[in-house]
Amino acid sequence: MAKTIIVSNRLPVKMSIKEGELSYQSSEGGLATGLGSIYKEGDNIWLGWPGLATDKKNTFKDEITDTLQKDNMFPVFLTSKEIEDFYEGFCNETIWPNFHYFNQYIIYDDDMWKAYQKVNRKFAKAIEKVAEPDDTVWIHDYQLLLLPEMVRSLFPKISIGFFLHIPFPSYESFRLLPWRRELLMGMIGADFLGFHTYDDMRHFLSSVSRLAGIGNSNGKINVGNRKIMVDALPMGIDYQKYHETASAPETLAREVRYRTNIGETKLILSIDRLDYSKGIPQRLRAFEQFLKRHPEFLEKVSIMMIVVPSRDSVGKYKELKEEVDLLVGRINGHYGRLNWTPIHYFYRSFPLNALSAFYRMADVALVTPMRDGMNLVCKEFIASKLDKKGVLILSEMAGASKELSDAIQINPNDIHQMVDALHQALIMEEEEQIQRMDVMQKSLQRYNIHHWVALFMERLKFIREEQQSLETKIIDDLTRTDIIEKYSSAEKRLIFLDYDGTLTGFKGNPQMAKPDKELYEILQKLIDQPQNRVVVVSGRDKTTLEEWLGHLSLEFIAEHGVWKKELDGKWKTITKITGQWKDEIRTVLEGYVNRTPGSFIEEKDYSIVWHYRKVETGLGEIRTRELTSHLNYLAGNKNLQVLEGHMVVEIKNSEINKGRAAALWVDKQKSPFIMAIGDDWTDEDTFVAMPEHAFTIKVGSSASAAKYSLPSPSEVRGLLTQLGQA
Numbered sequence: 001m002a003k004t005i006i007v008s009n010r011l012p013v014k015m016s017i018k019e020g021e022l023s024y025q026s027s028e029g030g031l032a033t034g035l036g037s038i039y040k041e042g043d044n045i046w047l048g049w050p051g052l053a054t055d056k057k058n059t060f061k062d063e064i065t066d067t068l069q070k071d072n073m074f075p076v077f078l079t080s081k082e083i084e085d086f087y088e089g090f091c092n093e094t095i096w097p098n099f100h101y102f103n104q105y106i107i108y109d110d111d112m113w114k115a116y117q118k119v120n121r122k123f124a125k126a127i128e129k130v131a132e133p134d135d136t137v138w139i140h141d142y143q144l145l146l147l148p149e150m151v152r153s154l155f156p157k158i159s160i161g162f163f164l165h166i167p168f169p170s171y172e173s174f175r176l177l178p179w180r181r182e183l184l185m186g187m188i189g190a191d192f193l194g195f196h197t198y199d200d201m202r203h204f205l206s207s208v209s210r211l212a213g214i215g216n217s218n219g220k221i222n223v224g225n226r227k228i229m230v231d232a233l234p235m236g237i238d239y240q241k242y243h244e245t246a247s248a249p250e251t252l253a254r255e256v257r258y259r260t261n262i263g264e265t266k267l268i269l270s271i272d273r274l275d276y277s278k279g280i281p282q283r284l285r286a287f288e289q290f291l292k293r294h295p296e297f298l299e300k301v302s303i304m305m306i307v308v309p310s311r312d313s314v315g316k317y318k319e320l321k322e323e324v325d326l327l328v329g330r331i332n333g334h335y336g337r338l339n340w341t342p343i344h345y346f347y348r349s350f351p352l353n354a355l356s357a358f359y360r361m362a363d364v365a366l367v368t369p370m371r372d373g374m375n376l377v378c379k380e381f382i383a384s385k386l387d388k389k390g391v392l393i394l395s396e397m398a399g400a401s402k403e404l405s406d407a408i409q410i411n412p413n414d415i416h417q418m419v420d421a422l423h424q425a426l427i428m429e430e431e432e433q434i435q436r437m438d439v440m441q442k443s444l445q446r447y448n449i450h451h452w453v454a455l456f457m458e459r460l461k462f463i464r465e466e467q468q469s470l471e472t473k474i475i476d477d478l479t480r481t482d483i484i485e486k487y488s489s490a491e492k493r494l495i496f497l498d499y500d501g502t503l504t505g506f507k508g509n510p511q512m513a514k515p516d517k518e519l520y521e522i523l524q525k526l527i528d529q530p531q532n533r534v535v536v537v538s539g540r541d542k543t544t545l546e547e548w549l550g551h552l553s554l555e556f557i558a559e560h561g562v563w564k565k566e567l568d569g570k571w572k573t574i575t576k577i578t579g580q581w582k583d584e585i586r587t588v589l590e591g592y593v594n595r596t597p598g599s600f601i602e603e604k605d606y607s608i609v610w611h612y613r614k615v616e617t618g619l620g621e622i623r624t625r626e627l628t629s630h631l632n633y634l635a636g637n638k639n640l641q642v643l644e645g646h647m648v649v650e651i652k653n654s655e656i657n658k659g660r661a662a663a664l665w666v667d668k669q670k671s672p673f674i675m676a677i678g679d680d681w682t683d684e685d686t687f688v689a690m691p692e693h694a695f696t697i698k699v700g701s702s703a704s705a706a707k708y709s710l711p712s713p714s715e716v717r718g719l720l721t722q723l724g725q726a
């Protein structure tokens with residue numbers, strides 16, 4: 001049976017070797033809880049690093065493997081050197097600072113990059129050992145960005161999901177990395193990519209567009225023949241667990257003990273891993289300012305600051321630890337009294353019940369990261385507030401801020417705003433606290449971790465099904481016979497033919513793509529049969545179509561559906577539209593023509609086209625990316641759409657498309673035989689508009705809504721010739 005393989009850098013276990021004995025404890029992280037419902041079932045497994053270095057001489061590998069196997073886990077072993085170069089190095093000194101906009105902290109090191117590639121390959125090999133082609137692989141986070149593509153090359157048809165737990169930076173940050181393209185290409189090996197927020201998703205899509213030259217439509221990207229999808233899926237917490245732990249007897253006992261120790265001061269809570277992205281020094285400085293500006297709160301409020309040790313072998317983290325130690329010392333030294341400590345500072349972790357007691361006791365949670373993918377601490381605080389009393393101050397740089405609009409939101413770079421927020425929180429009426437908390441609790445209860453896992457799986461399944469529906473079948477002898485039989489027996493037939501790329505191949509100069517003798521003969525044979533109506537559906541202007549094909553008894557759709565000409569011989573516009581917007585867009589396009597030798601503008605009645613088929617390979621694609629984002633920005637409020645065709649970017653009124661025009665023929669004449677052939681994505685509208693019984697045929701091999709495909713225009717001519725003779 002098909003299984004699901006979860007892959008993350010760390011397994012959800014804490015393993016260590018003490019005095020020659022292996023100790024093992026499963027960890028209760030949010031991800032582990034959420035995925036527990038998956039990886040513990042049937043043959044499913046979780047694959048990752050068990051958390052301790054296993055150098056060659058290490059004898060525990062078999063024991064670790066056996067122990068993990070009992071809990072549906074599979075280890076990927078890392079040596080101390082790999083941990084140093086891959087995990088501490090490339091992951092935490094290159095990607096982490098870059099993705100959190102701490103670019104001045106990035107270490108650019110080729111050996112670390114090599115280690116990153118090597119460890120990702122190690123994970124791929126481990127997956128190869130356990131995976132089958134019909135399995136689902138769900139890969140997590142920034143340590144494994146290359147893995148989706150590596151797995152894809154081992155199992156081309158396997159289903160792969162990827163979720164990034166940290167922010168995806170703007171292209172302006174990401175482009176700094178010398179390995180940006182490889183990282184990106186690694187990621188798009190997945191079928192579905194999830195991010196915490198819309199901004200992360202938008203930044204990712206912009207990098208895909210700029211670096212890989214692939215545009216998107218509603219978050220869907222065509223990677224070669226594969227359509228993949230990107231979406232924002234904010235991760236939730238195990239709401240029930242935090243809610244219940246908050247009333248557990250052990251939690252309540254701890255609360256009583258802690259309260260006796262610290263006295264009746266108000267409490268501000270701060271919990272993070274030690275990390276410069278979390279804004280710990282900035283928070284301390286804001287608290288210091290608060291005490292200075294609001295002396296009435298001296299002796300009345302304290303901060304409970306928990307900093308969980310993390311990555312302390314990485315240089316920047318050591319420096320940060322020293323900075324925090326100094327600041328805490330300075331503030332406590334300056335403001336502290338015998339009976340009052342402004343900052344209760346702990347550099348260690350606590351058991352869940354202790355954490356829960358802190359959440360319960362806190363009047364204010366101060367969550368002020370400089371940048372955070374999501375931030376779960378603020379969500380846990382909310383879930384633990386059984387009486388709904390308490391205030392959340394939340395940085396707008398945390399992914400969670402997008403969901404928690406009832407928190408007091410601050411910019412962590414604005415110390416004055418933080419001071420004001422602290423004051424506002426500490427004097428807030430209970431009624432308002434309850435009101436805000438209630439809204440946030442309802443939302444977190446609903447969008448909990450189980451919901452998130454289910455939604456991720458659902459989105460992955462959705463895109464896989466769409467991929468399957470877009471798989472076209474190359475026309476084989478059987479289908480060909482079927483087409484010819486249905487054609488021969490039909491009394492009325494409708495045939496829609498795109499021109500460029502379908503009836504003729506691409507030429508450097510569009511005017512060179514004139515019909516040749518063979519094409520005239522093929523078309524003539526088709527229109528000679530009285531049962532046939534043959535409609536040429538083109539993006540070209542009507543003058544050219546008229547000049548080339550007007551003398552034949554053909555019908556036409558020109559300019560992607562602006563104009564139509566039926567057998568009565570008159571050109572008519574299909575919808576009422578204006579072309580007044582063209583002046584502004586033309587000026588923009590001229591700028592691109594000036595900078596891009598070989599490109600040129602084609603002007604039609606209701607659209608403008610920028611052609612780059614004669615531009616140096618590579619440059620045209622780069623300019624297209626720039627131009628489409630520029631145009632999308634301009635087009636938004638003008639009811640225009642920007643279409644990328646084969647070597648062209650076309651701007652036209654958004655009401656117009658080939659499918660809408662073709663539907664007029666389909667509706668008017670009920671035909672037992674309908675066929676539509678086209679090659680680029682403007683023809684997709686035609687395919688979609690066709691009734692179920694139509695033969696829709698895509699020229700080329702990319703994903704399409706068409707049922708069938710043919711490899712090239714000459715094959716199209718072959719098929720049409722056969723029909724003409726039938």
Ligand code: GDG
Nearest residue numbers: 165166235273308348349350351352372373374375376377
């Ligand atoms: C990454 C992204 C994203 C903390 N102290 C103790 C303790 N914790 C637990 C908290 C919370 C977790 O650690 C921290 O989660 P965060 O989300 O705040 O931060 P990261 O570790 O940086 O996580 C982040 C997350 O991935 C998920 O996608 O939200 O943005 O950076 O659950 O409760 N747990 C215990 N004792 C402690 O002392 N038991």
